[in-house]
Amino acid sequence: MDKKIPMEKKVLSENDRLAQEIRERLRQNGVFALNLVSSPGAGKTSLLEKTLGALNDKIGIALIAGDVQTENDANRLIKAGGKVVRPIITGGACHLDANMVTKALAEIDLETVDILFIENVGNLVCPSSYDLGENMKVVLISTTEGDDKPLKYPAMFRRSSIMIINKIDLIGHSDFDLRHVRDNALSINPELKIFEISCRTGEGLESWFGWLLEMSKY
């Protein structure tokens, strides 16, 4: 596998160059961009559905929905009221990259956008290495996954600015301990801002919406 490293470095440095171009373009247009990452099924699309329901009439929201296969997530977001939704099918790749995002952005009128959500492929490993030009990475973790995930996938939690703990309505149905997951995450990244929510019951979402409204003035 050692032979692979120089090529990966080249790919990553080209990716970083493109990401900087994206970041500059978003900045010029006053767009605040979040790169959502998580395990499969942690609730990225559900969170975006709820966010559209609450904020779609208040601010301009664009969404890029990445998936290995199918446009299911993009279709869910359109159904939830998303006006600007661009699917990316990676066709096997385990993460989005800046090149894919550049192409998706070419079809979006950024002047109408306050917040751009980039929903990454469900994967706690690969997406951590690829800068997409976002302002912040947001890592979702669901209570049913166990409270050890920050220790087992440290790169993702180190590179994220926000951690959202979803499915708090299911606490008590597993050994998940909120205090443990907070301690584990903050031991990896003391700067993490943490939200605790349930997309199913709505608990905790108001504080997430309020934070997004603040950020949309960016």
Add this chain to the structure above:
Amino acid sequence: MDKKIPMEKKVLSENDRLAQEIRERLRQNGVFALNLVSSPGAGKTSLLEKTLGALNDKIGIALIAGDVQTENDANRLIKAGGKVVRPIITGGACHLDANMVTKALAEIDLETVDILFIENVGNLVCPSSYDLGENMKVVLISTTEGDDKPLKYPAMFRRSSIMIINKIDLIGHSDFDLRHVRDNALSINPELKIFEISCRTGEGLESWFGWLLEMSKY
């Protein structure tokens, strides 16, 4: 990214060569090997803990526990009675490969082993491409992840022989529909053998243990 493909092909063909060597060595020693794959937190380690509890005195079990970081899983398996447990820390890589497994096997006396479990990194994408010399891939999916996963990560379900649906005790707490996940999985791979279990309540585990006992005679 196109430039990366020839190098990846070379890496994969070298991996396949090593995997064949592993497969032949396991066959000569009468070892039946399962490569466990899933999202993070679907319950691979919990399933292995329960399996050790039930079968450890009946058959020879060896376990290779792969993780991006930490030896937590390996330690859990030792605590659960695992006599032969080898951790692999990939140090960032999103999957195990045949080279890592070859090194781990070098420290295992295969003559005492009936079944080898290889617990892969929690990831529904990358591990699908890497043959580890196993007899079968076993894909775990938990009910809290949603019933759309087979459609969204088809390669993994196509290359697996077994699908285990875990956390069936939590059905009813989400929109997960057992019939949907079965239909989705079988549309990708009509040959899949399916187990429905709860590691928490023990439901469905007897049938998994029984199947393993059959396979251990291999």
